[in-house]
Structures are given as C-alpha cells and as structure tokens.
Amino acid sequence: MSFPRYAAYRDSGVAWLREVPEHWGVMQSRRMFSVRSEPAQPSDQMLTASQRYGVIFQKDFVEMEGRRVVEVIMGKESLKHVEPNDFIISMRSFQGGLEWSRLRGSTSFHYVMVKPVKCVHPPFFAHLFKSAPYIEALRSTTDLIRDGQELRYSNFVQVSLPVVPSEEQAAIAAFLDRETAKIDALVEAQKRLIELLKEKRQAVISQAVTKGLDPNVPMKDSGVEWLGEVPEHWVIGAIKRFCKVLDGRRIPLSAQERGSRSGDIPYYGASGIIDWIDEHIFDEDLVLVSEDGANLLNRSTPIAFVVRGKYWVNNHAHILKPMDQNLIFWAERIETIDLRPFVTGSAQPKLTIEALANVVIAVPSDESERSAIESYIVQEVQRLDELVLEANTARGLLLERRSALISAAVTGKIDVRGLVSQPEPAAA
Known part of the structure; x- marks a missing residue:
C-alpha cells in the first residue's frame, strides 16, 4: 500500500531528518x-x-x-x-x-x-x-x-528533533499504533509457525528413529522402561554393540598450540567446531557425541552430530564409528535419548564413554531399513527447513515494513493525517 505525501517540503537542515513538511519546525x-x-x-x-x-x-x-x-x-x-x-x-x-x-x-x-x-x-x-x-x-x-x-x-x-503540531503528532501516533499492531500480529503468527515447524521437525525425526516408518508395524515390549514399546523386528542392545569407540585417537590442543597452527582443518570440541588448524587426525565420516558441558542437560544445541572429511577432535567429544554409513540415522538416534540419567556432575556435567557405550537402544536389524529412515529424515528435514526459511523471510519482510513505516511517518515522508479519526480538540 502506498501513502500520500505532504503538499510541500523544505530542507530541515538536519541530516537524519532531511526534508520535512513545510509547516514542521526543527528544535534542539x-x-x-x-x-x-x-x-x-x-x-x-x-x-x-x-x-x-x-x-x-x-x-x-x-x-x-x-x-x-x-x-x-x-x-x-x-x-x-x-x-x-x-x-x-x-x-x-x-x-x-x-x-x-x-x-x-x-x-x-x-x-x-x-x-x-x-x-x-x-x-x-x-x-x-x-x-x-x-x-x-x-x-x-x-x-x-x-x-x-x-x-x-x-x-x-x-x-535535533522535529517540531510537529500537537494534533498532527496525535494522528501520526494513532496511525502507527494501529498499523504496527497489525504488523506485530502477523509477525507473531510467523514466529509461532516457525516454532510449530521446528517442533514438527523434531517429532518427525524422533518418530522415525524410534518407531520406524511403518505406522502399522507390530510392536513389542522392549523390556527397558525408558524405551517402552519398539517395532517387533528391531534389535535391542547397548550402543557399543552397534558402534566402535575411537576415543583413543583423540588429541587435545591448547589454545596456544592451536594459535600457532592456524589452518583450514576444523578442530572439534563438545558442541562442534571451536577452531581451525593446519593438520588432521581423522579422514573419515564419523559421529561425535558431547562428553561434557551444560548442553548435555539443557540441550540447546545438538549433542550428537556427523563429521565428514578431514578434521581434528579434542578430548571433549566421544568418537563413534557406526556399523554402517547411515551416520545421520545414528546421530539422530543418539540425539533422541534422554541422557540425563547417564550424566554425572552438576557443576560440570560429564557423560563418560562407559556410560554412553552402555546406553541401551533399539534399532532396525536390517541396514536397508536404517538407510530408508535416513533418506526419509533428510527429505523431511529439508522440506521443513525450507518452510522455516520461508517463514523467517516473511517475518523479516514484515519487520522491515514496520521499521520503514515508522521512519516515514515520524519524519514526515508520508502524510497519514487523513488515515485516522482526528482526535477531539482539547477543552479550553
């Protein structure tokens, strides 16, 4: 929607105001x-x-x-x-x-x-x-x-500030109150949509890696309280049954050492890349799991993630090599686990490799099913992430419009006096 301009303007002499309506003033x-x-x-x-x-x-x-x-x-x-x-x-x-x-x-x-x-x-x-x-x-x-x-x-x-007739200030304020309220409602709707899409994303992943893709599959009691029922044909066992632990190959480097070895190789810690150095100790696709840090409890970022190519890992992330190359499946399966019962320490939460390796999970016995689940996750996550991106873009455009509308109205670049009911004149 376009808005009318005032009939005549003059140079305000103030850089941030530029030209203002002819009848406006400027004051310190x-x-x-x-x-x-x-x-x-x-x-x-x-x-x-x-x-x-x-x-x-x-x-x-x-x-x-x-x-x-x-x-x-x-x-x-x-x-x-x-x-x-x-x-x-x-x-x-x-x-x-x-x-x-x-x-x-x-x-x-x-x-x-x-x-x-x-x-x-x-x-x-x-x-x-x-x-x-x-x-x-x-x-x-x-x-x-x-x-x-x-x-x-x-x-x-x-x-310096503009001097605007009192009734005109009231009209502009009333217009902006009304229009920004409309925009704010739309922004809030986009924010809620983004939240719902992110919840849906997590639910899709959790359902796929814990129950599979067939909603009608026969279920069985896992015998593990926190696992509950699992698909009848899935196997149940400790993580160490399905993944090889490579923690013995980790090498921590101090900040000073990393500073003298700057390069383009990622250096991983508990929650992802924390630096870039000039050498690697791994050149294969693996899964890293956080060993320590508050994130083990608050889960503000992923604690299990896939790493690919050449990289270095310090002693704050466990290194797992799953039994197949469906690494996204394995990372997401571990990500869905409530690890709080297995974490020790409160000041500095820690997940030992012994605790992690002995966590019991249920997974498809057939590698092809794990592969199908991974493909489904990748496809659905991409679709939902695109919807989140669209909603974020829409939200950003709304906020830009809000900002532009306020700026135009309070500096007199648009005339909104006729777009609101005029306030009652003050009693004499």
Missing part, C-alpha cells in the same frame, strides 16, 4: 526535553527498561523472563525517580532507541531519564525514538564500541 532536543534528576521516592517500585517489553516493573520482568536481574541491595539512595511519559536512555539505546515509561517508579542510576518540556506528544515520540534514522543519528554521536561508554544526555542533545 534540550529545549523539548530536560533531565529528570529526582531521587527515588520511598513508595517507588523498581522498574526495568528493556527493548523487548519497554518499561515495566522489575518483578514483572523477572516473571516473564524466568531469570533474576541484578537487584540494588545497598545504596538505594542512588536510584532515580521515573514519572509517566518520561523517556529512558539506557545502555542499549544506541541499538534500540529510548524507552517510553507509562509507569511511576524508580530505576538504576545508570539510566538517564528525560521529561517532556514542550512540543511533545509522548506517543508520537515513543515511535520517533525507536525509528531507525533517529537511532542511527544517536549512534553517530559517539563511538560506543571503541570507547566503551554509555549513551548520556550529552549524546541525546546532539540530535
């Missing part, structure tokens, strides 16, 4: 906002400013995120008071702009609060301060990465 930000420097009040609840949720009560942030935040235990007198319609400059404002507070409370002394002085309709500036051109202008006021400094009021006042 220090004349429109001032610093709020009041100390926290006894009744203030602690607030958290985040790019994801905006400004919310800290207790709500902890509940939504499921994790603790750094709490002020001593020196509470250093906390700052926040009023509704303040804007908060945080350590991450150079990435995500300023956060608009609708709440009264207190926040860390690390934050800078600015309060409206004149020519400010807060909902309009809530969008402007999150717009891409404004954030880029704010970022240009300092080299944060090089200097390691935080954004301060001194950075904020270097970026």
Whole structure:
C-alpha cells in the first residue's frame, strides 16, 4: 500500500531528518526535553527498561523472563525517580532507541531519564525514538564500541528533533499504533509457525528413529522402561554393540598450540567446531557425541552430530564409528535419548564413554531399513527447513515494513493525517 505525501517540503537542515513538511519546525532536543534528576521516592517500585517489553516493573520482568536481574541491595539512595511519559536512555539505546515509561517508579542510576518540556506528544515520540534514522543519528554521536561508554544526555542533545503540531503528532501516533499492531500480529503468527515447524521437525525425526516408518508395524515390549514399546523386528542392545569407540585417537590442543597452527582443518570440541588448524587426525565420516558441558542437560544445541572429511577432535567429544554409513540415522538416534540419567556432575556435567557405550537402544536389524529412515529424515528435514526459511523471510519482510513505516511517518515522508479519526480538540 502506498501513502500520500505532504503538499510541500523544505530542507530541515538536519541530516537524519532531511526534508520535512513545510509547516514542521526543527528544535534542539534540550529545549523539548530536560533531565529528570529526582531521587527515588520511598513508595517507588523498581522498574526495568528493556527493548523487548519497554518499561515495566522489575518483578514483572523477572516473571516473564524466568531469570533474576541484578537487584540494588545497598545504596538505594542512588536510584532515580521515573514519572509517566518520561523517556529512558539506557545502555542499549544506541541499538534500540529510548524507552517510553507509562509507569511511576524508580530505576538504576545508570539510566538517564528525560521529561517532556514542550512540543511533545509522548506517543508520537515513543515511535520517533525507536525509528531507525533517529537511532542511527544517536549512534553517530559517539563511538560506543571503541570507547566503551554509555549513551548520556550529552549524546541525546546532539540530535535535533522535529517540531510537529500537537494534533498532527496525535494522528501520526494513532496511525502507527494501529498499523504496527497489525504488523506485530502477523509477525507473531510467523514466529509461532516457525516454532510449530521446528517442533514438527523434531517429532518427525524422533518418530522415525524410534518407531520406524511403518505406522502399522507390530510392536513389542522392549523390556527397558525408558524405551517402552519398539517395532517387533528391531534389535535391542547397548550402543557399543552397534558402534566402535575411537576415543583413543583423540588429541587435545591448547589454545596456544592451536594459535600457532592456524589452518583450514576444523578442530572439534563438545558442541562442534571451536577452531581451525593446519593438520588432521581423522579422514573419515564419523559421529561425535558431547562428553561434557551444560548442553548435555539443557540441550540447546545438538549433542550428537556427523563429521565428514578431514578434521581434528579434542578430548571433549566421544568418537563413534557406526556399523554402517547411515551416520545421520545414528546421530539422530543418539540425539533422541534422554541422557540425563547417564550424566554425572552438576557443576560440570560429564557423560563418560562407559556410560554412553552402555546406553541401551533399539534399532532396525536390517541396514536397508536404517538407510530408508535416513533418506526419509533428510527429505523431511529439508522440506521443513525450507518452510522455516520461508517463514523467517516473511517475518523479516514484515519487520522491515514496520521499521520503514515508522521512519516515514515520524519524519514526515508520508502524510497519514487523513488515515485516522482526528482526535477531539482539547477543552479550553
């Protein structure tokens, strides 16, 4: 959908705004906002400013995120008071702009609060301060990465702001509230679709490697509690029955040693490639399984994966050579196992080779069936991954449209006044 432009424009004289509608003005930000420097009040609840949720009560942030935040235990007198319609400059404002507070409370002394002085309709500036051109202008006021400094009021006042009639600010804000809500709903739908596709991907793999491809196959009791029923013709045994262990060929290298042997050969650890060196100790396709690390318990990344070609393996990954070359089948079969009962240690979880080798699994007795399962997994994973890619692309385009729409509206590149119901004039 295309939007109308204003009838006439003029050069704003401000690089990030470029041309603006003829009736708009430009003003130094220090004349429109001032610093709020009041100390926290006894009744203030602690607030958290985040790019994801905006400004919310800290207790709500902890509940939504499921994790603790750094709490002020001593020196509470250093906390700052926040009023509704303040804007908060945080350590991450150079990435995500300023956060608009609708709440009264207190926040860390690390934050800078600015309060409206004149020519400010807060909902309009809530969008402007999150717009891409404004954030880029704010970022240009300092080299944060090089200097390691935080954004301060001194950075904020270097970026001039547009002066827009109050009713027009309200109309633009109402338009953006409505349109971004529509886009956000579509983005959320794509996000949920991606989650469902990833769940489907895992379910497809798990079903194939634990039950096979025939939904009507006769089943039998495995005799192993955590395995449950398995296809009647499958064989049951410890992993060491089906895979040869090659851990004796592992050679760990220190970071210093690797630094002096830089090359194009992958150097594998518990969760994948951790470096590149100039030599290899393996030149065959095998399966690696994590030996230690928190990932054995939280499973945020695969713990079993196929490696091919030339490579080096350190002593943090077990090396398995399966009885056939259906390596994807074997890696995915191991990946589906709940290894928590076999892992020792909590500070540093560890899966010994003795524990791994003795884990009991059920697999097809016929190599051709294992091959068929692998082919099916490859085909289905490719199909589902393509759908995930399409959904991610759609989500990205929606987010780009959202950003472009906000930027165009708050800088006056489009005229949306006629696209919303005009607000009621203020009572005299």
